[in-house]
Amino acid sequence: MSDPAEIGGEVKPRLPRGVHLKHDETRGEWLLLAPERVLKTNPIAVEILKRCDGNATLSEIVDDLAAQFKAERARIETDVRALLGELAAKRMVDL
Amino acid sequence: MNALETTPTPISAPVGILAELTHRCPLGCPYCSNPVELDSRAGELDTETWKRVFSEAAAAGILHAHLSGGEPASRRDLVEIVAHCKKVGLYTNLITSGIGLTQERMRELADAGLDHVQLSIQDAMAESADRIAGYKGAFARKIDVARWVNEVGIPLTVNAVIHRANIARAGRMVEFAVELGARRVEIAHTQYYAWALVNRKVLMPSHAQVEKAVAEVEGLRETYAGKIVIDHVIPDYYAKYPKACMGGWGKRTMNVTPHGKVLPCHAAETIPGLEFWTVREHSLIDIWMNSPAFNAFRGTEWMLEPCRSCPRKTIDFGGCRCQALALTGDARNADPICHLSPHHDKVAEIAATFDDVDANVSASDYIYRTLKTRVPAE
Numbered sequence: 001m002s003d004p005a006e007i008g009g010e011v012k013p014r015l016p017r018g019v020h021l022k023h024d025e026t027r028g029e030w031l032l033l034a035p036e037r038v039l040k041t042n043p044i045a046v047e048i049l050k051r052c053d054g055n056a057t058l059s060e061i062v063d064d065l066a067a068q069f070k071a072e073r074a075r076i077e078t079d080v081r082a083l084l085g086e087l088a089a090k091r092m093v094d095l
Numbered sequence: 096m097n098a099l100e101t102t103p104t105p106i107s108a109p110v111g112i113l114a115e116l117t118h119r120c121p122l123g124c125p126y127c128s129n130p131v132e133l134d135s136r137a138g139e140l141d142t143e144t145w146k147r148v149f150s151e152a153a154a155a156g157i158l159h160a161h162l163s164g165g166e167p168a169s170r171r172d173l174v175e176i177v178a179h180c181k182k183v184g185l186y187t188n189l190i191t192s193g194i195g196l197t198q199e200r201m202r203e204l205a206d207a208g209l210d211h212v213q214l215s216i217q218d219a220m221a222e223s224a225d226r227i228a229g230y231k232g233a234f235a236r237k238i239d240v241a242r243w244v245n246e247v248g249i250p251l252t253v254n255a256v257i258h259r260a261n262i263a264r265a266g267r268m269v270e271f272a273v274e275l276g277a278r279r280v281e282i283a284h285t286q287y288y289a290w291a292l293v294n295r296k297v298l299m300p301s302h303a304q305v306e307k308a309v310a311e312v313e314g315l316r317e318t319y320a321g322k323i324v325i326d327h328v329i330p331d332y333y334a335k336y337p338k339a340c341m342g343g344w345g346k347r348t349m350n351v352t353p354h355g356k357v358l359p360c361h362a363a364e365t366i367p368g369l370e371f372w373t374v375r376e377h378s379l380i381d382i383w384m385n386s387p388a389f390n391a392f393r394g395t396e397w398m399l400e401p402c403r404s405c406p407r408k409t410i411d412f413g414g415c416r417c418q419a420l421a422l423t424g425d426a427r428n429a430d431p432i433c434h435l436s437p438h439h440d441k442v443a444e445i446a447a448t449f450d451d452v453d454a455n456v457s458a459s460d461y462i463y464r465t466l467k468t469r470v471p472a473e
Contacts, residue, residue: 016250016278017210017248017249017250018210018211018249018250019250020186020210022158022184024156024158026108026155026156027108027156031158033158033159033186033210035188035210035211035213035250035252035278035279036159036188036252036279036326038110038158038159088321089320089321090324091250091278091279091321091323091324
């Protein structure tokens, strides 16, 4: 489940209850809040996580990002899979 | 308030607040981290004051609000407090024994926006668990509570404190947490402060027991990867370097007692000569920036050798001040857990006295945590 290459393109990732993406005004940055955890997020991760709404599939998220940032689809897909695989292992994303 | 202008070095914003809403608790766990001198009900902060504190916490940059106790469910205004935390943008974590919660109340907490529940278990076996808690039926009730948490969809962490009476089942408690539907489990070996220090001679396991239990739990990480996250707090009596207590003094978290005193860590009151401020007289950010207790061990200036010239001084901050005090007599010393401490022998000495312990602990051996009786000094 946490091996990025094995995640299906049709999964609909979402942040489970108890995990929030929050823009922190004090520190001026986006943070991923989870039980006993605060993860700093880079701008790419923020764009990916904003799209993890439980409706969009992984493939759709990749298409959307590739279109919006005019970037190579394969590279985006690698980033998305790596992030979601890592967060799923920490149970901070449901696939 | 001109806190920022009067402070010489930049102080980072706090990340978490541990709110001890009350020290009342139906359970009597002999390793409780609350102070031996518990706060009475009469002097507890009222609802409006707690709300102000949480508003101030959010404004100060705090992200996580840990609602703890005692048993926080003993507060009738718990749902109202959770709703307020949600309103001001805090992530709410309820740290509970489960006793005092009902299915109805769990639904109310979920509706109020509760983000996470951390449920304590005392053992993976009913009889032993109830004996440790000093409360008949606690174990069965916790199974109900876990189910109610899952029903409302709040992520569940199960939290187990490990000591001699349950160490044989450290690994089993991870499995039990999975059965209870937890996404995360904390297996924390007892740290010997407060009530745990009073009960150390019946709580501390042998080195061999510890090694076996630690290996067992570490071995389960792979088995349960992606299913449950294991947070493992291993005992520091056998460690080479100390822990960065609280992630550094006055660096990440603040602890508010039921009566409103604000502490850099829950055991800080054991250190003589520290001046603590209360939320009744100061705002939270004022206390964070300016109270003498928070500034006493901030940074590295206060350190003595061997910490002062140590390359690890900004990694572990010299370890735990309370443990340094308890075992060396001076809170500024290196935590004697560190092998570089000239007092390190004392730790080994204490640990060695437990090398030949009997795994059977009877309830009559415990001094249970209670508000009512005074504990004799050691």
